[in-house]
Amino acid sequence: MKESSESREFSNEYSDFSADVEGEQTLVINMGPQHPSTHGVLRVVLVLDGEYIVSATPVIGYLHRMHEKMAEIRTSVQYMPNMGRVDYLNPLGWNWAYVGALERLAGIEVPERAEFIRVITGELNRISSHLVWFGAYILDLGAFTPIMYAFEDREKILDLLQPISGSRLTYSFFRPGGVARDVTGSFLKDTLAFVKYMRGRLPMYRDLVTDNIIFRKRCEGVGVLSLEMCQRYGATGPVIRGSNRPYDIRKAEPYSIYDRFDYHIPVDEKGDAMGRYRVRMAELAESLNIIEQAVNQIPEGAHLVKKAPKPRWKAPKGEVYFAVEGARGKIGVYLISNGDKHPYRVKLRSPGFSNLSLFGELAKGHLLQDAVSILGSLDLVIPEIDR
Amino acid sequence: MTPVWMEGLETLCKCRHSFEKTGITWGLFLSPESLSGAVKRLYNADFFLEDISGLDSANGLVAVYHLSAYSSPDRVALYVIAPQDDPQIPSISAVYSGARWHERETSDFFGIQFTGHPDPKPLLLPEEMTDHPLVKEEKSRLSLSDLLDRGEIVERAPDFLHFEVTDSPAPESEPVGQGPKTPDGES
Numbered sequence: 001m002k003e004s005s006e007s008r009e010f011s012n013e014y015s016d017f018s019a020d021v022e023g024e025q026t027l028v029i030n031m032g033p034q035h036p037s038t039h040g041v042l043r044v045v046l047v048l049d050g051e052y053i054v055s056a057t058p059v060i061g062y063l064h065r066m067h068e069k070m071a072e073i074r075t076s077v078q079y080m081p082n083m084g085r086v087d088y089l090n091p092l093g094w095n096w097a098y099v100g101a102l103e104r105l106a107g108i109e110v111p112e113r114a115e116f117i118r119v120i121t122g123e124l125n126r127i128s129s130h131l132v133w134f135g136a137y138i139l140d141l142g143a144f145t146p147i148m149y150a151f152e153d154r155e156k157i158l159d160l161l162q163p164i165s166g167s168r169l170t171y172s173f174f175r176p177g178g179v180a181r182d183v184t185g186s187f188l189k190d191t192l193a194f195v196k197y198m199r200g201r202l203p204m205y206r207d208l209v210t211d212n213i214i215f216r217k218r219c220e221g222v223g224v225l226s227l228e229m230c231q232r233y234g235a236t237g238p239v240i241r242g243s244n245r246p247y248d249i250r251k252a253e254p255y256s257i258y259d260r261f262d263y264h265i266p267v268d269e270k271g272d273a274m275g276r277y278r279v280r281m282a283e284l285a286e287s288l289n290i291i292e293q294a295v296n297q298i299p300e301g302a303h304l305v306k307k308a309p310k311p312r313w314k315a316p317k318g319e320v321y322f323a324v325e326g327a328r329g330k331i332g333v334y335l336i337s338n339g340d341k342h343p344y345r346v347k348l349r350s351p352g353f354s355n356l357s358l359f360g361e362l363a364k365g366h367l368l369q370d371a372v373s374i375l376g377s378l379d380l381v382i383p384e385i386d387r
Numbered sequence: 388m389t390p391v392w393m394e395g396l397e398t399l400c401k402c403r404h405s406f407e408k409t410g411i412t413w414g415l416f417l418s419p420e421s422l423s424g425a426v427k428r429l430y431n432a433d434f435f436l437e438d439i440s441g442l443d444s445a446n447g448l449v450a451v452y453h454l455s456a457y458s459s460p461d462r463v464a465l466y467v468i469a470p471q472d473d474p475q476i477p478s479i480s481a482v483y484s485g486a487r488w489h490e491r492e493t494s495d496f497f498g499i500q501f502t503g504h505p506d507p508k509p510l511l512l513p514e515e516m517t518d519h520p521l522v523k524e525e526k527s528r529l530s531l532s533d534l535l536d537r538g539e540i541v542e543r544a545p546d547f548l549h550f551e552v553t554d555s556p557a558p559e560s561e562p563v564g565q566g567p568k569t570p571d572g573e574s
Contacts, residue, residue, distance in 0.1 A: 061511040068496070069520050104410060233485035234436045245457065253460040318536050321410035321453065321462060323437075332437055334453065336534050344534060345521075347440035349453070357488045386511060 026054055031371065033062050039136060040382030044359075044375075048368060056363040056371060058356055064386040071346035076102060076337070077176065077311045079346070084170035086348060087384035089132050092118075092125040093326030094348075095174035100255060101322035101333040102176040105315055108308075113301040114178035115257045119294045120191060121161060121173065123287040127198070128157040129327035130280050137277070137376040138209055141218050146209050153201055156194055160187065176313075178304030188295050195292050202285060210281060219274035223362050223374035226271065233358035236351050237329025238283065239378060242276035244269040249325035261293045273377035280379070314341050328352050328379050352378075352385040389541070392432035397421050399547040404538040406460055411453075414464045414538060416547060419476050422467055426479045429454050429463060436479075437462075439489035441497035441521060445528040446549055448474045448499055466535070468549075469499060478504040496521040 032043035041062035047054040067086055071079050083098045084091035096118060103110060110118075131154040135147030158168045164183050165173035173180050209215055230240045240247050246265040250258040266282035268275035309315075317339040323332040329351025336345040355378045363371050393401075393413070400416040417425055437453040452465040467476050478501040480486045490501040491510035498519040501507065508514065531549040540550065 061509075061513075064511040066520060072521075101410075104408065107408075229484075231430070231433070231435045232483055234438075234483070235485075247457050252457065253455075317533070319409060319411075319534065321464075323410070323455075330437065330455075332453070334438070334440060334451070336442065338529050338533055344529065345440075345442055347438060347451075349438040353488065354485050357485050361484065 025049075033059075036140070039380055042356075042380065042382050042385075044371070046363075046368065046371065051367050051369075053363050053366050053368060053371060056360050058359055060356070060382070060386055062386065063383045065383075067348060067387045068346055071343050073342065075311055075313070075341040076315045076335075076343050077309050077313055079343070080175070081170075081172040084167075084172045085383070086350070086387055087326070087328070087352075087381050088169055089129040089381050090125055090327040090384075091169070091171040092122045092173065093324055093331050095171065096122055096256075097322055097324045097326070097331040097333045099174045099176045100324060101320050101335045102309070102315060104322050105318055105320040105335060105337060106176070106309070108177045108305060110178055110256075111302045111305055112257075112299050113182075114303050114305075116294050116298040117179050117183055117303060118174060118256060119258070119261075120183075120291055120298070121165070121171075121179075123291045123294075124157050124161060124191070124194075125171070126327045127284055127287050128154045130284055131157075133280065133327075133376075133379045134205070134209075137379075138215065140372050140376045141215060143209070143212075143215065146205070149201070149205070149208075153198060156197070160190055160194060163187070175304060175308055177308035178302070180304075182303040188298065191291060192295050195288050195295075198284070198288055202281075205281065210278070216274060218369075218373050219277060219377070220270075220272060222273045222366065222370045223377060224270070224272045225358070225362060229358060229361065233361075234354040235329070235358060236354065237326070237379075238276050238279045239329065239355045241265065241267045242279045242377075243271040244275075249323050249330055253323055255322075255324060258290075260297070261290050263289050273373050276377045276379075312341055314339060315343065323349070326351055328381065328384070329355060348387055350384045350387060352380055352382075353387075356380055356385055390432070392428040396425055396428065398425075398542065399544045400550065401541040401543075402536070402538040403541050404536060406462070409536055409538070411462050411464050411536075412460075413462075414466065414535070416466045416468070416549075419467055419469065422465065422477055423479055423482065425465060426452070426454075426482050430482050433457055434461075434463065436483040436485055436489070439486060439493050441493045441499060442534070443471075443497065443521065443523045443528060444534055445530040447471055448497055448522075449531070450476050450493060450499055452479070468531075474499040475502050476500070477502050480504060495519070498522060 027048045029046050033041040043059040045057045067082050070082055083094040086094050131150040135150030138146040162168050164181055165171045225243050227243050227245055230243055244267050246267050248265045263286045266279050268278045315337040319336045321334045323330050332349030334347040335343055338344045363374055398415045398417055402414040404411045406412050434454040434456050437455050440451045442449040447468045447470050450467045454463045469476050478490055490504055493499055495509050495512040537550045
């Protein structure tokens with residue numbers, strides 16, 4: 001098994017995995033890079049003893065594009081479109097983190113209407129991201145139907161965001177100092193209609209999937225994650241909230257206008273894959289609440305500050321860190337500017353990177369089939385992890 | 388004023404920042420030896436590791452650690468400076484397991500070696516690659532005083548000269564001004 005690969009690069013890697021652990025015969029198998037349940041090109045090297053996982057090692061980097069280097073050769077405003085491409089399922093979370101960093105650095109005040117538009121579109125994007133995760137997760141576990149329902153609902157969000165942002169997937173909609181385009185009355189009306197529609201869909205999801213005994217047997221008690229492990233690995237987002245810690249950047253490091261809305265942070269005390277599932281499903285309802293309040297309160301006004309930075313704008317000197325709550329957890333942008341058009345250094349903190357890094361320890365001792373269940377419950381988007 | 392975990396911690400320079408302006412509450416410059424002690428204190432004070440990034444400057448390669456508290460908006464940045472020709476910084480993966488990947492990534496991008504790392508192979512870049520893409524050319528490197536916010540300097544070791552003193556009480560170091568531009572190993 002070990003010697004089967006003739007390439008030197010692979011044989012190096014395999015030499016790390018002992019074929020015999022304490023006299024037991026073990027088997028090394030590769031899950032990925034091309035595997036339907038790794039969503040993108042993630043490779044996991046699994047050492048198995050029978051059906052049990054002795055060790056699991058994620059191998060990443062297949063989708064690495066060096067976004068941090070691209071930041072240094074573009075001007076700080078021109079770098080915006082990259083943000084939509086870091087995480088294609090939650091581009092507005094990354095949009096927000098990056099413009100937030102520039103605004104904090106330059107002290108730009110964002111018009112109130114723009115903040116409301118950001119909240120509405122950002123939460124819509126969170127729902128669409130969770131819907132893809134929901135459909136794909138159940139698909140990984142062997143049920144095909146739910147992804148059709150989830151994509152039908154997600155399609156409605158894409159249709160809402162397309163006219164205002166100009167794209168369906170890799171949005172580049174936020175600007176330092178506001179958003180690219182104002183929303184229309186019909187957008188707000190359609191959004192409210194969507195909130196009503198989506199609320200009607202959630203009980204159906206509960207009956208179809210959450211209460212489904214086959215699904216629950218695959219998730220309950222699987223991949224129990226302790227808070228201590230979350231802290232050691234820096235897990236954030238639904239992963240840490242599924243382990244009963246109400247850590248949400250919208251409340252922990254308040255930004256934008258989230259303090260004006262009434263919502264709560266769902267947590268689950270179990271810490272297993274089902275707990276993380278429940279947290280995300282509860283977040284769908286919470287995001288709908290926020291959207292409804294924001295649409296009802298949105299004021300008139302400008303969508304972009306008067307002297308918004310142009311592409312050749314020079315950011316002031318200094319260093320800045322800005323974090324937002326993305327669909328997968330804490331998105332952080334650390335930016336150092338020397339007063340030039342180009343940033344001197346941009347560091348992107350991706351939540352999936354930290355969440356995936358704990359997989360090796362978490363999967364140990366589980367059955368091979370549970371590896372799929374655990375991976376899915378972490379909500380991985382590989383381009384975001386590799387950046 | 389200073390938080391409990393910081394009491395008695397030996398640093399090269401302690402800077403207090405405004406969270407509203409920079410998103411960072413404390414910036415601490417540490418010697419490689421005192422890094423793991425500081426990280427242990429932060430772990431016990433319920434901080435988690437957000438990320439490790441690198442920074443290439445005229446004063447050497449800098450590893451920047453961001454740690455954040457769960458309960459309040461509180462972010463600590465730790466800076467460890469290593470010389471460009473032999474950048475070695477001790478690994479903190481014994482405290483924060485998640486640091487294993489962050490350190491491998493920083494090694495990929497900057498060539499910083501994290502000593503004591505259990506598995507120091509490339510993470511995102513191919514193994515045969517020897518270049519470090521985020522290392523800058525000699526002429527485009529800037530000094531730390533041009534890059535980092537000094538905030539309000541609370542305490543400063545006499546041999547820490549990267550921030551030429553402006554408003555804080557000046558120690559009796561000779562005012563060399565442009566002097567400390569060479570990558571010096573001891574800091």
